[in-house]
Amino acid sequence: MSESKIKISNLHKAFGKKVVLDGVDLELRKGESLVVIGGSGTGKSVLIKCIQGLLTPDSGSILIDGEETVGADREQQAALHSKMGMLFQGGALFDSLTVWENVAFGLLENQKMPRKQAKTEAIRVLRQVGLAPDVADLSPSELSGGMQKRVSLARAIATKPEIIFFDEPTTGLDPIMAAVINDLIIESAKGLGATALTITHDMASARKIADRIAMLYKGKIIWEGTVKELDKTDNPYVLQFINGLSQGPIKVEI
Amino acid sequence: MANRIELFLRALGKPLVKFIASLGELTLFIAKSIYHCLTPPFYFKLMGRQFMDIGFYSLPVVGLTTIFAGMVIALQSYTGFARFGAESGVASVVLISVTRELAPALSGLMVAGRIGAAMAAEIGTMRVTEQIDALVTLSTNPFKYLVAPRIIAGVIVLPILVLIGDIIGIFGGYVVCVYKLGFNPANYINSTLQNLESLDIVTGVVKAAVFGFIITLMGCYNGYKSKGGAQGVGEATTNAVVSASILILVFNYIITELFFAK
Ligand SMILES: Nc1ncnc2c1ncn2[C@@H]1O[C@H](COP(=O)(O)OP(=O)(O)OP(=O)(O)O)[C@@H](O)[C@H]1O
Ligand SMILES: [Mg+2]
Numbered sequence: 001m002s003e004s005k006i007k008i009s010n011l012h013k014a015f016g017k018k019v020v021l022d023g024v025d026l027e028l029r030k031g032e033s034l035v036v037i038g039g040s041g042t043g044k045s046v047l048i049k050c051i052q053g054l055l056t057p058d059s060g061s062i063l064i065d066g067e068e069t070v071g072a073d074r075e076q077q078a079a080l081h082s083k084m085g086m087l088f089q090g091g092a093l094f095d096s097l098t099v100w101e102n103v104a105f106g107l108l109e110n111q112k113m114p115r116k117q118a119k120t121e122a123i124r125v126l127r128q129v130g131l132a133p134d135v136a137d138l139s140p141s142e143l144s145g146g147m148q149k150r151v152s153l154a155r156a157i158a159t160k161p162e163i164i165f166f167d168e169p170t171t172g173l174d175p176i177m178a179a180v181i182n183d184l185i186i187e188s189a190k191g192l193g194a195t196a197l198t199i200t201h202d203m204a205s206a207r208k209i210a211d212r213i214a215m216l217y218k219g220k221i222i223w224e225g226t227v228k229e230l231d232k233t234d235n236p237y238v239l240q241f242i243n244g245l246s247q248g249p250i251k252v253e254i
Numbered sequence: 255m256a257n258r259i260e261l262f263l264r265a266l267g268k269p270l271v272k273f274i275a276s277l278g279e280l281t282l283f284i285a286k287s288i289y290h291c292l293t294p295p296f297y298f299k300l301m302g303r304q305f306m307d308i309g310f311y312s313l314p315v316v317g318l319t320t321i322f323a324g325m326v327i328a329l330q331s332y333t334g335f336a337r338f339g340a341e342s343g344v345a346s347v348v349l350i351s352v353t354r355e356l357a358p359a360l361s362g363l364m365v366a367g368r369i370g371a372a373m374a375a376e377i378g379t380m381r382v383t384e385q386i387d388a389l390v391t392l393s394t395n396p397f398k399y400l401v402a403p404r405i406i407a408g409v410i411v412l413p414i415l416v417l418i419g420d421i422i423g424i425f426g427g428y429v430v431c432v433y434k435l436g437f438n439p440a441n442y443i444n445s446t447l448q449n450l451e452s453l454d455i456v457t458g459v460v461k462a463a464v465f466g467f468i469i470t471l472m473g474c475y476n477g478y479k480s481k482g483g484a485q486g487v488g489e490a491t492t493n494a495v496v497s498a499s500i501l502i503l504v505f506n507y508i509i510t511e512l513f514f515a516k
Contacts, residue, residue: 054387074395081393092384096376106392109399155392 003030004063005163005195006051011060013046020046021057022219033189033196035206037241038216039250044199045089047216048165051197052084053077064163082110085161089168089199091152093140099151100126100136106159125154130180146173153181157188164188166198170205182208203242215241217250283475287405290397297403304407308369308470309415315368316361320419323356324348324426332435344435345442346449348427353454357419359506362465365412366498370473373404374494377477378487386478401478404470412466413459420458457513464509465502472498 006028013021020043028034038044049055051062053069062069064080072080085106093102101108103125104118113121123133129150140148149172156164166185170178182205189196189209200206206213207227215223215238223238230242240248331347377400380386389396424446431437473494480490 049387052391054390078393078395081391084391086388086391088384088388090384092388094380094385094388105394109392109394155388159392 004028005030005032005065006197007061007063008047008051009061009063011047011050011062012058013043013050013055014058019219021050021060024060024216024219024221026214026221026224028195028197030195031189031193033186033198033209033211035198035200035210035213036216037200037203037206037213039241039252040201042216043219044216045167048086048167048197048199052086052165053080082159083162084165085156085159085163086165087149087152087156087167087169089171091140091145091148093148093152093155095140097140098136099131099138099140099143102140102151103154103158105155110159122154122158125158126151128157129154129184130177146177149173150177150181153184157184157192160192161194162192163195163197166196166200168199168201170200170202178202178205179208181205185209279479280475283478284471286397287401287471287474290395291402291406295398296406297399300399300403301407304404305411307372308365308404308407308466309411312361312365312368312415313418315364316415316419317422319360319364320352320357320423321426321429323360324352324423324428325430327351327356328427328430328435332431342441342445344431344437345427345445348431349424349446349449350454352423352427353420353458354510355506357416357423358458358461358465359502361412361416361419361462362469362502362506363499365415365465366469366472366502367495369408370469370494370498371491373470373473374477374480374490375487377474378480378490379477381478381480382483382486396478401474404474405467408466408470409463410466412462412469416458416462417455420455453513457509460513461506461509464505468501468505469498472501 004027006026008024008026011021011024012019024047026034026036026047036044036047046055050057051064051069053072057070060070067076067080069077069080093099094105097105100119100122103122104113107113107118107121108115119136123136126136127133131147131150131154135143135147135151140151143151149169153166153169156166164185169181169185173181185196185198186209188194196209198206198209207230210227212224212226213230214221217237223233223235225233230238233239236249239245240250246252328344328348331344335343335347377386380400386396386400389399428439428442428446431442432439476490476494476497477487480486
């Protein structure tokens with residue numbers, strides 16, 4: 001449980017003059033579920049993309065299973081990606097493919113599973129996220145936003161990855177579906193023994209799925225702790241965020 | 255010294271720096287694209303879909319443009335030749351202008367409008383909706399999956415389209431000469447066949463392959479680097495068509511010069 005899966009140190013990332021990540025330090029232990037909270041535009045998605053190598057950090061180090069990924073070559077990155085799954089904030093479903101082909105994409109392209117078997121597997125995972133088998137042959141654009149989110153989740157967990165990233169998995173879902181997704185995240189993280197990094201604004205969801213919570217503010221992790229510690233904290237930034245107060249140390253630029 | 259260079263570059267201003275940067279970016283993109291076109295894995299199914307999109311569905315457009323091009327050339331050259339009483343020359347003019355110039359250039363431009371725009375829009379949408387990022391996280395190389403099938407299909411299919419366009423264009427000339435100008439059909443066909451030279455066909459086909467590369471490359475490149483939502487995708491489609499069309503005309507000249515200038 002104490003083995004380090006992802007270790008980020010002093011990570012910097014800026015777009016032009018706009019500094020987004022300004023020295024992030026964060027560690028995920030194996031099998032742990034970490035939730036990152038923080039205001040809109042604080043760079044949570046950028047952080048995940050840096051870990052995945054979709055964005056190149058300006059400086060700093062990211063160790064995954066003890067291996068440096070910053071500056072890794074294509075092959076190393078591909079090897080890394082085969083053990084990671086990602087639920088994109090916007091879904092990012094392939095709209096030229098059917099729902100089941102989306103879910104089975106990693107199985108088909110990467111694990112070279114035969115189509116028939118991949119489809120069966122895709123339908124199984126779809127059912128797991130609460131979707132009926134008859135959506136399998138639809139195109140993603142024929143689904144509601146919430147259903148697309150679930151398909152996206154199914155795609156992220158279909159390859160049974162060791163590390164799963166969830167970028168706002170419950171945003172835009174009704175409360176019941178959000179609860180279902182929360183359970184699924186817990187299940188996939190605990191059940192598969194996967195390490196999970198979740199981004200969310202939804203504090204109820206964060207409390208439910210997190211082993212630990214970290215808060216990102218102004219490019220740094222300003223607070224880190226368990227859910228219990230969260231309830232006892234007197235950190236004014238965290239308090240303002242979790243209580244949703246408009247007044248406090250965090251100034252929203254309007 | 256370094257300072258002076260800096261001052262000099264500064265004087266030239268941002269546009270030049272931007273231009274050079276984007277030239278470098280494009281060169282890198284081309285190098286990557288060619289590398290991934292030549293190394294496995296190949297996505298044959300995706301290539302097949304592109305064959306249909308670029309080739310089969312462009313047939314009506316290419317057919318219409320080349321038939322009218324052939325017809326108008328026959329009419330124009332007849333009015334010119336009639337003064338010298340050399341109607342038989344019409345067949346040879348139609349043949350040469352269609353195979354060397356009209357079929358490749360017009361087909362290239364039409365396909366650039368049809369396919370370049372669609373390609374840039376599709377890949378651009380995939381970029382701004384993070385589908386390309388999603389490909390990467392599913393350990394699939396976007397160059398292999400998106401770019402290579404399109405470029406390979408373009409380079410193979412355009413020559414075929416142009417060969418078909420050659421036949422249709424020559425047929426257009428035949429129709430005008432025989433049914434409007436009253437030529438003898440057998441004579442017309444005879445002088446067409448006599449004047450038929452492989453070099454004419456070959457230049458047309460070489461041009462077509464280059465145009466196929468240009469069209470698909472510009473479509474993919476502009477789509478791939480597009481950013482900023484729907485507006486960015488719109489810009490990408492415009493840029494793809496405009497740049498492909500200009501490059502087609504430039505390379506049309508360059509290839510003609512390579513083949514025919516002594
Ligand atoms: N590719 C990019 N190019 C330029 N700027 C970017 C890029 N990606 C993100 N940014 C900027 O980085 C900042 C952080 O973006 P990010 O998407 O990480 O926010 P976030 O914390 O995920 O917000 P939200 O909760 O709203 O999703 C934003 O100000 C955004 O404008
Ligand atoms: Mg985000």
